[in-house]
Amino acid sequence: MVPSDGVRTMGVDRHWRCYVSPAFVEATPVVELAGVWIHEVAHLLRDHHGRAERLPAADQRDHVRVNIAQDCEINDDLLADGLALPEGRMEPRLYGLPAGGLFESYLPAIPRTPHGPDCGSGAHGAPAPWELGEEGGPALVGPVEAEALRRQTAQAVRAHQRGRGKTPAGWARWAEELLEPSVDWRSALAGAVREAAAWAAGAVDYTYRRPSRRTPALGGRVVLPSLRRPLPRVAMVIDTSGSMGPDDLAAALAEVTGVLREVGVGGNRVAVLACDADVHAVTRVRGAGEVALAGGGGTDMRVGIGAALALPDRPNVVVVLTDGYTPWPDETPSCRLIAALVGQDPPAPPPWVQTVRVDLAT
Template structure:
């Protein structure tokens, strides 16, 4: 492999964008003829095709370096692990959506990228979005890019094992690199440097020391509702307006259904009723704002078993029955077994509960009540509910 050319490209990327230097130089190079271009694993090892290096100009190689490190800085593999199981299995579609999230920023920043790159406009999507929002509109394709487990979370055939060489970056070091990079981006902006909007948003969200839990919870529910509402499909119940122009042919129209939501409320003896009522009020308020109301919201009161199931339009209609042990798995399973299966399940709990063994086929958000609430599994989106 032309190592000098590859490292010259990394040097160029770091010189042009010094705020990325620490992250770029943390990547360990692994030559591999099995990878098509370049890819990363979750241990910050970058796998590089010698043929790709030979065929690609230095200026484009520099762009690919930035692209691959962006997957790791934005914790794409961690975020992919919180997707529903069906989406996780379709990891190449996830990779396309992630590339769209990254490449619009890189192109806005003037970086050169190889032909065939994935961009939001290629799928009729607006720039500046997150990959979770792009994913529903990405079609399945057998010819998608594969940037490795550092992007979509699924180990690629060309990746080495966790305990194999060369050196790897652990989770604590990775988080330190993210914070160092975000701080460097903030300093770059203070010096009147130019920074794409996506990087600005990422850096500020990472460095913001205190956030009102109500805003975080509202954002999580809105994002989940937008994700679930993106499931557009064709229907013949309302024919397309173009149908009269085609004699004897009925065209379907597009239908974007509103998501259904289930709220599982932990009513075990360890939960405070005032905190529960406040958090539940916030969730139902957010749902009304995004247009989800009426019989689209089911509330399940659950301790070690489901004690009550109600469909509500406001928190004041909920009966918080219970007071025994704690097992939110029962509540989640009961929610998914409802006749109108929910797209989103929000669990209000103090965290002292078992969780499902694997990602359910829905968007799952845990609103953790109390400063000492333990973390749920990594694939569960979590918001810490406090008194702010």
């Protein structure tokens, strides 16, 4: 807390200091002070200054409109929860907007205005004249500690909700999004494979099969090699164990088709291995119709990963489609390994495995 005559009511900076006007405190009922306090804390918990930095440059410079949109995001939740706020507060209904939205969706409908709220750099991201900066005042809260505070608060909100407490809808939605962010798993899987394939394709080597174009300049006395960029090879290890139901296998088969299409690795450069506790089929495929699935026994994807790495055309990228109930290699293999986890609450693989959780319901 920092008393300040420069701030009109209250405001926060990105270091989690809250600036408070003594005159405002003196003139405002305690119940409204509580509402304003929670309002300012919400700017920090919802990472408004971090989100503002991801706006287009023109919007970032318009601090007033950004602050108004952010206040609309917060105040509709606080008012719905029964908190008291001072007169003149910003609400979505004042701009013909629906309640429950994020400030990024409100911003285009907020008209330009020279005057408005200024909740400080903890909201719109730009330092206000009354802020102390990094040098003065109470101890600073850094980005890592700030994120820990957000997660601790979100976990407390979730625990209160599960304990049949009355959790405000806006805060419950915020906590769920923070702890379980909504991600399009199809895009995540395709992006992970593309990234791994790009990494593999970046491995260049020299070859004399095609001499360098600079060789003629040396009069034929020296032959220079040229650089080659090998195309990446991908291996798909599909879990066909008894714990994988037919629906899961069908989804896994569909993902083979999706990965083939998204990555753009054509021809016979993709190998598919059906594996439970042993490898039952190895297929070179161009499409899902060419995949042969067999198995149904125990589960050990280490066998499939090992078989993939032992192929004559060693893959640069191995994608394992599994429900996660399998042992994993003890150490990182000499390739990029991606686990596409299907099913409900799959156990997590080791941290060095790049993981994408596949929600079959979406």
